[in-house]
Amino acid sequence: MRHQLFPLNVIFIAIVASPFTSGNSAEVEKKESSESIVATELDRHEISIRTLDRSYRESIASLNEAYQADRESLRKAITKKLTKQQKLLTEQGKLDEAVAVRERITQLSSKRILPPLSFGVTSDLSTHGIVGTWRWNNGVDVRNLSDGKTNGNCTWKLVDGSKNEYLFNWSKIPADRVRLSGNGRVLEGTKANDLTFRVWAVRID
Known part of the structure; x- marks a missing residue:
């Protein structure tokens, strides 16, 4: 053949x-x-x-x-x-x-x-401004609850009230340290263990 x-x-x-x-x-x-x-x-x-x-x-x-x-x-x-x-x-x-x-x-x-706006603004943003739904830079939507938890496997806490800075502790990835903008619409910062790794989130609700 x-x-x-x-x-x-x-x-x-x-x-x-x-x-x-x-x-x-x-x-x-x-x-x-x-x-x-x-x-x-x-x-x-x-x-x-x-x-x-x-x-x-x-x-x-x-x-x-x-x-x-x-x-x-x-x-x-x-x-x-x-x-x-x-x-x-x-x-x-x-x-x-x-x-x-x-x-x-x-x-x-x-x-x-x-x-007059100097009084109470920071306090109000610190306690209420972060609660709600945010879209992170990786495209994932996360809802922050008022008890320091989210609708996913993450917790958050205020770490510096004078700067409106928060720490997000994720279950499977390194934590994020972000600052809430003056208008309460943007979270921006870096990974807590890597200041060169930029992260951000925008309010969508």
């Missing part, structure tokens, strides 16, 4: 062109394309949030400056009136009353001017 031999290049072309190989390649490319689209959209979403955050911070900074200036103007006005009253009381020999007015002037001058 004679066997027909085929050139190696013909065999190679047949293998490359086989439907099975082509189908697998298409599926892999489709999967990679889908993952790429998701990653791109998440990056764009994050950029949009950062732009909004920057605009918010700039607006707040401008508002704070105006508030500080107006409050300082009010303080100067009341100080001027009280100083005039103190002088009058001194001339009238009412020294005790004059001293009391002077003390009020001193209190006003030493009092730190803080915008």
Whole structure:
């Protein structure tokens, strides 16, 4: 019996062109394309949030400056009136009353001017701002519960209230240390054991 031999290049072309190989390649490319689209959209979403955050911070900074200036103007006005009253009381020999007015002037001058939003914001964000559903940079949605747990195998806790920093302890991967943005919409940070490994999540509810 004679066997027909085929050139190696013909065999190679047949293998490359086989439907099975082509189908697998298409599926892999489709999967990679889908993952790429998701990653791109998440990056764009994050950029949009950062732009909004920057605009918010700039607006707040401008508002704070105006508030500080107006409050300082009010303080100067009341100080001027009280100083005039103190002088009058001194001339009238009412020294005790004059001293009391002077003390009020001193209190006003030493009092730190803080915008009303400076009170209670950090505390509120720390206790309530993180509760809800977040989409992490790997595309997984995680719901943070108010008891320090999530709807998955993870727990979270506040580790630095002054910076709104949280630690997420995952069951199968290293922990994440992230900071809550000023508007309460973004969590951003790194792996707790690797400061070069960046992670983030955006609120979706």
